[in-house]
Amino acid sequence: GAVVSQHPSRVICKSGTSVKIECRSLDFQATTMFWYRQFPKQSLMLMATSNEGSKATYEQGVEKDKFLINHASLTLSTLTVTSAHPEDSSFYICSARVGGSTDTQYFGPGTRLTVL
Amino acid sequence: AQSVTQLGSHVSVSEGALVLLRCNYSSSVPPYLFWYVQYPNQGLQLLLKYTSAATLVKGINGFEAEFKKSETSFHLTKPSAHMSDAAEYFCAVSESPGNQFYFGTGTSLTVIP
Numbered sequence: 001g002a003v004v005s006q007h008p009s010r011v012i013c014k015s016g017t018s019v020k021i022e023c024r025s026l027d028f029q030a031t032t033m034f035w036y037r038q039f040p041k042q043s044l045m046l047m048a049t050s051n052e053g054s055k056a057t058y059e060q061g062v063e064k065d066k067f068l069i070n071h072a073s074l075t076l077s078t079l080t081v082t083s084a085h086p087e088d089s090s091f092y093i094c095s096a097r098v099g100g101s102t103d104t105q106y107f108g109p110g111t112r113l114t115v116l
Numbered sequence: 117a118q119s120v121t122q123l124g125s126h127v128s129v130s131e132g133a134l135v136l137l138r139c140n141y142s143s144s145v146p147p148y149l150f151w152y153v154q155y156p157n158q159g160l161q162l163l164l165k166y167t168s169a170a171t172l173v174k175g176i177n178g179f180e181a182e183f184k185k186s187e188t189s190f191h192l193t194k195p196s197a198h199m200s201d202a203a204e205y206f207c208a209v210s211e212s213p214g215n216q217f218y219f220g221t222g223t224s225l226t227v228i229p
Contacts, residue, residue, distance in 0.1 A: 006159075034216055043206065043219045044160075093159055095217075103214035107152075109159035 002028045004096045006108040013084055014116055021079045021111045023094030029074035030096035034105070035067075038091040050077045084115045118143045118209045122220035130228045135194040137223045139181075139207035142188065149190040150208040150217065151181055160206065166190060167213060177201070202227045 003026040013019050023033055031052050036044040048069050050056045056069035066088075068080040077096075081088050093110040097103070123138040141147055148167050152160040164175025171183040181192045190207060204224050208217040 032214070036219075043221045044217075045219075046216050049216060091157075097214040099214060103212055105214055105217075107160040107162075110157075112157065 002026075002096075002098060002106045004030075004094065004106045004108040006092075006094060006111050008111060009109065010112045010114075012114045012116065015085050016083055018080055018082045019084055019113060021081075021092055021094075021113070023077045023079070023096065023108050025075045025096040025106075028096070028098050030077075031074060031099055032097040032105075033071060033077040034095045034097070035069060035077075035079050036093045036095070038093060038110075040091075044093060047079075081113065084113070086115045089113055089115045118145075118147065118211065118218045120207050120209050120218055120220035122205075122207050122223050124223055125221065126224045126226070128226040128228055129197045131199055132196050135179075135192070135197045135201065135225065137192040137205050137207075137225065139190045139192065139220060140188050141190060141207075141209045143209055143211075145211050148210045148213050149181075149183060150210070151175065151179070151190075151192050152206045152208065154204045154206065154222075156203075163192070163205075165213070197225075197227045199227050199229065201225060 005024045007022045033050045035047045038044045047062045048056045048058045050071040052071045058064045071077040095105045095107045097105045119142045121140045150165045151163040164173045166183045174180045207220040
């Protein structure tokens with residue numbers, strides 16, 4: 001099956017710093033990528049939908065100036081958590097959409113962000 | 117609008133016993149339904165999916181689920197639990213496999229030796 005990678009898998013940063021998380025589709029082109037976050041012991045909540053070459057669409061309540069999403073190519077989307085705070089600590093998971101006749105999506109392994 | 121309800125945030129079964137994880141959905145369009153498993157500190161692994169074909173869907177690791185439109189349910193079952201099945205299970209609904217997913221709150225499965 002198709003593979004989606006995320007980098008880094010874990011990151012620890014100090015409060016106030018910015019962290020970039022990469023989501024890559026390794027063997028297919030993804031016109032759309034989704035970013036989810038998962039708090040401990042909770043479900044995944046969609047943060048934003050990222051389309052290649054255009055601005056991301058954010059879900060209600062998600063601060064677009066804090067969570068910057070860039071989808072510059074068909075195989076890479078990045079999520080930058082700006083001025084991170086402890087409450088941003090979470091598990092961030094991306095998924096990449098394969099369009100066409102199959103039209104399915106594949107999830108990345110996730111990135112564990114801890115803000116001290 | 118679409119949503120998923122997973123009844124029972126924690127389920128415990130004995131090794132070798134039947135596993136039944138419940139999922140009910142709400143969807144304004146014919147749904148696509150999915151079950152994912154998540155092991156600690158790992159991403160999601162697809163167990164099975166319903167995409168409007170056969171209502172009884174067989175997945176990996178001996179799991180299966182049955183789509184029941186009249187009950188708006190998509191319960192996950194496995195005849196005989198194994199210790200390695202202990203994990204978090206998420207049910208999800210989507211308008212299509214390529215659209216955003218709406219996840220349930222998850223069910224933590226414990227398998228008792």
